[in-house]
Amino acid sequence: MTGGRDEIEALIALMARLPGLGPRSARRAVLHLISKRTQLMGPLAEAMAGVARTARECARCGNISTAPICEICEDPKRATGEICVIEDVADLWAMERGHAFKGRYHVLGGTLSALDAIGPEDLRIPDLLERVAAEGISEVILALNATVEGQTTAHYIAEALEGRGVTVTSLAQGVPIGGELDYLDDGTIQAALRARKAF
Amino acid sequence: MTGGRDEIEALIALMARLPGLGPRSARRAVLHLISKRTQLMGPLAEAMAGVARTARECARCGNISTAPICEICEDPKRATGEICVIEDVADLWAMERGHAFKGRYHVLGGTLSALDAIGPEDLRIPDLLERVAAEGISEVILALNATVEGQTTAHYIAEALEGRGVTVTSLAQGVPIGGELDYLDDGTIQAALRARKAF
Numbered sequence: 001m002t003g004g005r006d007e008i009e010a011l012i013a014l015m016a017r018l019p020g021l022g023p024r025s026a027r028r029a030v031l032h033l034i035s036k037r038t039q040l041m042g043p044l045a046e047a048m049a050g051v052a053r054t055a056r057e058c059a060r061c062g063n064i065s066t067a068p069i070c071e072i073c074e075d076p077k078r079a080t081g082e083i084c085v086i087e088d089v090a091d092l093w094a095m096e097r098g099h100a101f102k103g104r105y106h107v108l109g110g111t112l113s114a115l116d117a118i119g120p121e122d123l124r125i126p127d128l129l130e131r132v133a134a135e136g137i138s139e140v141i142l143a144l145n146a147t148v149e150g151q152t153t154a155h156y157i158a159e160a161l162e163g164r165g166v167t168v169t170s171l172a173q174g175v176p177i178g179g180e181l182d183y184l185d186d187g188t189i190q191a192a193l194r195a196r197k198a199f
Numbered sequence: 200m201t202g203g204r205d206e207i208e209a210l211i212a213l214m215a216r217l218p219g220l221g222p223r224s225a226r227r228a229v230l231h232l233i234s235k236r237t238q239l240m241g242p243l244a245e246a247m248a249g250v251a252r253t254a255r256e257c258a259r260c261g262n263i264s265t266a267p268i269c270e271i272c273e274d275p276k277r278a279t280g281e282i283c284v285i286e287d288v289a290d291l292w293a294m295e296r297g298h299a300f301k302g303r304y305h306v307l308g309g310t311l312s313a314l315d316a317i318g319p320e321d322l323r324i325p326d327l328l329e330r331v332a333a334e335g336i337s338e339v340i341l342a343l344n345a346t347v348e349g350q351t352t353a354h355y356i357a358e359a360l361e362g363r364g365v366t367v368t369s370l371a372q373g374v375p376i377g378g379e380l381d382y383l384d385d386g387t388i389q390a391a392l393r394a395r396k397a398f
Contacts, residue, residue: 028219
């Protein structure tokens with residue numbers, strides 16, 4: 001339509017493939033970028049190209065890294081004999097924000113799903129079993145989402161680890177800090193009641 | 200934290216400045232980009248750098264273009280003597296999607312606002328008055344948003360054009376195509392009733 005419109009349309013189409021952006025919000029984002037060409041669009045394009053060039057998956061745990069083995073895996077202070085199993089890198093970042101876990105991670109890359117034909121071999125489950133043996137792991141903490149798929153996957157891993165001399169634990173379920181009972185779903189209240197503790 | 204984490208954090212911070220993305224959705228978008236490094240992230244970075252390098256405002260109408268004068272302004276078939284005045288480039292694109300207007304555009308770059316201290320000189324209003332004289336314009340179509348600011352700006356422009364031998368019109372207001380009366384606001388129903396036509 002207008003000069004360079006094809007180029008701009010191509011950019012909008014690419015932006016619309018980001019999660020959380022549709023065709024309309026991608027258009028708005030691109031217009032905003034164009035209006036902030038030097039302050040935002042140039043630096044963003046450069047940062048994106050840089051990360052695209054250097055980012056890769058840690059060969060050991062699946063975390064995102066610029067090195068073959070990520071900094072967490074390379075950090076000798078984190079060799080605690082504990083592995084925390086999470087679904088994806090977003091969950092790893094969430095755990096790290098909590099500053100509570102000092103061991104290493106293992107990113108599954110999803111959950112088992114009969115519907116989507118995702119079996120253990122499609123996730124990093126065989127790698128996890130190997131690591132447990134090779135790294136002398138004493139505890140595997142299953143920090144999978146409290147969804148049906150997450151819990152199915154947790155049960156599968158717990159069974160696979162049976163008899164390998166490793167303790168398998170999972171995150172506690174209960175009332176979130178600052179949570180109001182009135183706004184919690186019935187399942188959470190039931191789980192919190194079952195797991196009640198002496199006050 | 201992890202290898203290259205600073206670089207990734209910097210990218211997330213830039214992404215979070217896009218309209219419609221917050222810190223959390225920017226993080227999700229960046230993780231998605233990293234998981235699709237070659238198919239999506241690389242091409243997106245390249246497209247963005249290309250548009251950042253070439254996109255500029257048309258010196259005549261304010262449309263986005265890669266040339267000093269945009270394709271619509273350069274198109275001799277569109278020299279109809281009609282100028283359609285819109286607030287921003289998103290509105291120009293919306294008009295073009297309608298395929299109904301065959302003249303040229305004038306992008307104001309916003310609306311008058313006493314609150315934000317935006318006066319006529321901060322918009323492309325003086326340029327519009329010049330163009331009306333220089334290009335022998337017979338009709339100015341005000342396609343400003345049906346908001347208080349849009350309508351204030353429309354009235355200001357209509358007054359400024361008075362006595363210059365140009366017809367000033369505005370988009371019709373009424374029931375949108377496919378619109379159900381029950382879901383329309385009172386103002387729209389009142390406007391549609393006032394502007395009723397013989398059936």
